[in-house]
Amino acid sequence: MSNKLLVLQSDFGLVDGAVAAMTGVALQEDPTLIVHNLTHEITPYNIFEASYRLFQTVEYWPEGTTFVSVVDPGVGSARKSVVALTNKGQYIVTPDNGTLSFIKKHIGIKAVREISEVANRRNNTELSYTFHGRDVYAFTGAKLASNHITFAEVGPKLAVEDIIELPVVETVIEENFVRGAVDILDVRFGSLWTSITRDEFYSLKPVFGERFEITIYNNDMLVYQNQVVYGKSFADVRIGQPIIYINSLYRVGLAINQGSFAKAYNVGVGSNWHIEIRKMA
Missing domain, CATH: 3.40.50.10790 (S-adenosyl-l-methionine hydroxide adenosyltransferase, N-terminal)
Known part of the structure; x- marks a missing residue:
């Protein structure tokens, strides 16, 4: 009712x-x-x-x-x-x-x-x-x-x-990396919300403060590659620094503390925007 x-x-x-x-x-x-x-x-x-x-x-x-x-x-x-x-x-x-x-x-x-x-x-x-x-x-x-x-x-x-369903990008999980898509933006703040779930990311056994190599492609074109800290929240890094975190929907997010990641690196959303998270050796 x-x-x-x-x-x-x-x-x-x-x-x-x-x-x-x-x-x-x-x-x-x-x-x-x-x-x-x-x-x-x-x-x-x-x-x-x-x-x-x-x-x-x-x-x-x-x-x-x-x-x-x-x-x-x-x-x-x-x-x-x-x-x-x-x-x-x-x-x-x-x-x-x-x-x-x-x-x-x-x-x-x-x-x-x-x-x-x-x-x-x-x-x-x-x-x-x-x-x-x-x-x-x-x-x-x-x-x-x-x-x-x-x-x-x-x-x-x-x-x-x-009912009609949209195609989805399945997460690829291997021993030292996971790969998914940039699904959507946290629009006002420019953070990237990915398709990679918390559980999928945790297959890498992450520890807060650990660095991961983040690579973003638009189709086959490399757009971003850097080492990024995994933290609980944005304040775990200095202002202007990038961070990966688990967002409110239990998906991996990528942000800049008090900045817009999407604007800084011209990152878009959709199935052609791939993100790879690799555990550092």
């Missing part, structure tokens, strides 16, 4: 009325809903980033919370609109375009239903093909969050194994 909490995410930004329109549609459905914003600063069209931000956030919200995530470069196409029920009892309203990838892999999905747009679309919007965030997702999310519909009334059930 939903709990009247509705959390919105998109790549719309706040420079125009798109997010306010979504919020207004939700409050028209139920003025007592409590509407929060996860972020509306997802890089335009970046489904991977949308998926990651949900994973970063969803499990810290109470059971019954409804999330609406609209990063939808395929709007108006044949892609499905769905609601997923997580293993922890939250609902996620989103296009079936890969946005659910990290939730499925790391939190788990109990069930998925396709949104029936006959029943769960705002009236008189049938000829609007480019703002499903307002007309379908915010509307359906608000109906679900306010318990005006049940999960079963969203639409027909889909097989969880059939």
Whole structure:
């Protein structure tokens, strides 16, 4: 059962009325809903980033919370609109375009239903093909969050194994190094968040204060190589010095104390950005 909490995410930004329109549609459905914003600063069209931000956030919200995530470069196409029920009892309203990838892999999905747009679309919007965030997702999310519909009334059930998933970079673990990808940035501070989990990194038996050789490639081009200290937190190194650490999602992070690693070395994110952590001899 939903709990009247509705959390919105998109790549719309706040420079125009798109997010306010979504919020207004939700409050028209139920003025007592409590509407929060996860972020509306997802890089335009970046489904991977949308998926990651949900994973970063969803499990810290109470059971019954409804999330609406609209990063939808395929709007108006044949892609499905769905609601997923997580293993922890939250609902996620989103296009079936890969946005659910990290939730499925790391939190788990109990069930998925396709949104029936006959029943769960705002009236008189049938000829609007480019703002499903307002007309379908915010509307359906608000109906679900306010318990005006049940999960079963969203639409027909889909097989969880059939939802679209984004390709992932598998971690390579060998005797003296691990290799993964730079998944995403801690945007405001420019730290790199990698795909390498704490447990994978700990196969190297690291000790705080130990140095590791860090190598970053963009495809096959060497972008960065240096010896970097492993620490608990940024203050374990001098201001301006790099550090590897375990971030709040139990992934390996790479940062500069009071600086932006991404800007300093022009490092991007995605499956073409590889990072290797090698134990020093």
